[in-house]
Amino acid sequence: MPKIVDEQMREATRQHILHEAAKEFARLGFDQANINLIAEKAGIGKGTIYLYFENKRELFLAMLRFIAQSQLAAIRGALAQHGNLQMRLEQLFLAFVRLAEKESDSFNVYMSALYGVNRAFRTEATKLLRDYVAVIALVLEEAQVRGEIRVRNIDTTALMVLSLTESFILSARVLGQSEQTLVTQASQTAQFIMQGFVASV
Amino acid sequence: MPKIVDEQMREATRQHILHEAAKEFARLGFDQANINLIAEKAGIGKGTIYLYFENKRELFLAMLRFIAQSQLAAIRGALAQHGNLQMRLEQLFLAFVRLAEKESDSFNVYMSALYGVNRAFRTEATKLLRDYVAVIALVLEEAQVRGEIRVRNIDTTALMVLSLTESFILSARVLGQSEQTLVTQASQTAQFIMQGFVASV
Amino acid sequence: MPKIVDEQMREATRQHILHEAAKEFARLGFDQANINLIAEKAGIGKGTIYLYFENKRELFLAMLRFIAQSQLAAIRGALAQHGNLQMRLEQLFLAFVRLAEKESDSFNVYMSALYGVNRAFRTEATKLLRDYVAVIALVLEEAQVRGEIRVRNIDTTALMVLSLTESFILSARVLGQSEQTLVTQASQTAQFIMQGFVASV
Amino acid sequence: MPKIVDEQMREATRQHILHEAAKEFARLGFDQANINLIAEKAGIGKGTIYLYFENKRELFLAMLRFIAQSQLAAIRGALAQHGNLQMRLEQLFLAFVRLAEKESDSFNVYMSALYGVNRAFRTEATKLLRDYVAVIALVLEEAQVRGEIRVRNIDTTALMVLSLTESFILSARVLGQSEQTLVTQASQTAQFIMQGFVASV
DNA sequence: TATGAATGAGGTTTCATTCAT
C-alpha cells in the first residue's frame, strides 16, 4: 500500500515547510517573508509549496495553527501536574517564561497576528487565546470544585490569570527583564493571584 | 511675521499627514500601507510627504510617537483625579476601556510595533510601555507614601497592574467582550488588584 | 540531455537582451535608457531581465563587454591579413571606418563609458582600449622583427597609431565626413604613420 | 544708471551658476546632476536658476559653451607663441597635457557631450572640435606660407594633428600615464607629426 | 527679482504566483 507511505511523506514535507515558514515569518513578518526563500530553505522547488498550501496567506495561517498547537501542548503539560492551585499557577507562569524564552519567535508571530491588521490572522490567533483561557478556566473550575477558591465569573477570572502570566511575562521580556529574574517572580505572582481571588468572592 | 504663520501651517500639515498615516497604518500595517494613498487622503501631492518625513519608516516612527503621546496624555489625565488608590485604579481601567474602544486603531498599530520584527519600531513602542509603567509606578508610590499599600517592587507591581488593565482589556476586546461589559468589570478588577497587594507585603 | 538545449536557449535569450540593450543604451544613454522598454523590445517580461542580469548597471557592463568583444574581433580580423605594415595599417584604418559606420551606436556607448563619470563603466571601457593598443603593438612588433620599422616605445607608438585611426575617424565622422571620403584617406594616413616612424628611430 | 550695475550683477550670477554647474555636471554627468544642488552650491534659490536658464538642458549647453571658450583660449594662447612649426606643435601638445590634467572634469564633460546620445549636446561639442581644427589649420597654413611644410588637405591634416595630441593624450591619461611621462613625449610626438608631413606632399 | 514649497511623472526592482515540462 504505497498510498499510506505517500501520505506519510506528504505530511512530513508539509511539516517541514511549516517549520521553515515559521522561522522566516518570525524573522521577517508576513509581508517581508519570502515564499521562494522558504521553499529553498525547505529544500523544495518554488512551485512545490503551492501543492501543499494554496497561497502565502494560507501558509501563514497553517503555520499559525501549527505553533498554536505546539504552545498549547506546552501549557497543557504544565498544568497537568498535580498540586494545589497555587502550585499549578506557578507552573503555568514558569511554562510561559520558558516559552517566551525558547519560542520567542513564535510568540512574536502570534502577537503580531493577534493585534495585527489582517482579519483572518487575527481570527486564527484568537482561537489560541480562547484555548488558553479555556485551559485555565478548567483548572480554576477544578479548584473551585475542590473548594480551594470561589470565583464569580470563571472565564473573566481565567483571562485575568492569563494577563498576569502571559501578557505580564511578554511585557517584562520586552522591557528587558531576564528569564532568571522572571523565574523568581513565579511564586510572588501566584500569591498575588490567589490573594486576588478573595476579591472575587 | 509671516514666519510664524508658515510655521503654523507647516505644523498643521504635519499633523494632518500623521492623522491620515495613522489611519492607513492601522488599517493595513506598515508594509501594506501605501504612501501615495496617505498623501492622497491627506490632500497633498505624492512628493510633498517627503518634505515632512524622510521616508516611510520615519513617517511610521513619527506616527508612533504621535499616538504614544496622545495615549499617554489620556492615561495621565485619568490618574490625575483625586481619590484613593482603588478609585484611581478604576479610573485607569476605564481610561483603557475608552482608549481600546475609541483608539482601537492606535492600539493595533502600537501592539504590532511592540511585537513586530522591526527593531526600530519595537524600540519606539517600548518607550510607551515604559511610560505607562512609570506613570502607574508613580501612583503606587504615592499610595504607599499615604500608607494605602505596601509593595516590595514598585516597578514589577506596576507592570502587573498594567497587565491587569491594558492587556486584560485588549484580550477581552479581542475575545469579543463589549465595552459595556468591560465597564462593569472596572470595580471588580480594581478590587482584585488591591487584594493582590496583600500578597506583596 | 535537455540541459544543453535549455542552456542554449538561455544563452540565446541573454544575447537577445544584450542586443536590444545595446540599441537602447546607444540611443538614450545609461540613465535615460528604460529597462522596461528593453524588456519589451526583447519580447520578454519586465522581471525576466533580472533573471539574466542582476540590475541595470550589470546589464550595461555586460553589454559593454559584449560590444568590446565584437569590435575587437573585427579589428583582429582586419590585422590578421598578410601584407607589409603599411598595408596592414590601411586595413586597420578601413576596419575602423567600417565599424564607425555600421556600429556607430556601439562606438557611442563605448566612448560615453570611457569618458563618463561612472567608475565601473570607465574601467570596463578602458579594457577595450588596452586591448586595441595590445593588438596594434603586436603588429608593430612583428614589423620590427621583420625589419620594416624600428620604434623606441612600442606601446606609446601603438597608442599613436590608434589615435590616428580610431580617434581620427571618430572625430572626422562627428565633423560630418562621409564614409566614402574617409575610405580614400586610408592610404594617405598609413603613409603618414609610416613616415612618422622615421622620427621614432 | 543702475541698469548697468544690474546687468553686471546678473552676468556675475550667471557666471557663478555656470561654474557650479560645471563642477556638478563633471562630477555626476547630465542625468545624475541635480539642479537643486547646483542652485544651493551657487548660493541662490531653486527657482532663481530658471531666471537665468530656461531649463536643465539649456544650462548644460551654456556650461558647455562656457568650458569650450575657456579651453579654446588656452589652446590659442599656447599656439600664439613664436617659433617654428615643430616648436608650436610641442606647445600645443603641452597645452593639452596641462588641460587634461587641470581641467580633466571639463574634458570629461566635453567628451561625454561629443560622443553622448543627446543630439543638442553633440552639436555644441562639435563646435569646439571645429574650433580646435580651425586653430590648428591656421597654424599649418602659416607654416605652409613660410614654406616649412607642404600639405595637401589642410583640414584633414589639422584633424590628424588634433588626434595625435588631444585624443592621444586623453587615451594615455585613461590608460594611466602620468602627466610627467606625457610631458617628455611632447618633442617626440611633434617630430612624429613633422616627419609625417613628408607623406602629405 | 528672488524664493522654495509643492507637485507628480517616471523608473527600478521585488516577489507571489502560474504553467509548461
Next chain:
DNA sequence: AATGAATGAAACCTCATTCAT
C-alpha cells in the same frame, strides 16, 4: 508530483519645474 523560468503588478522615492508670495 515536482520544478523553476517567466511574469507583471505594485510602490517608494527623486527631482525638474512651477507659481504664489
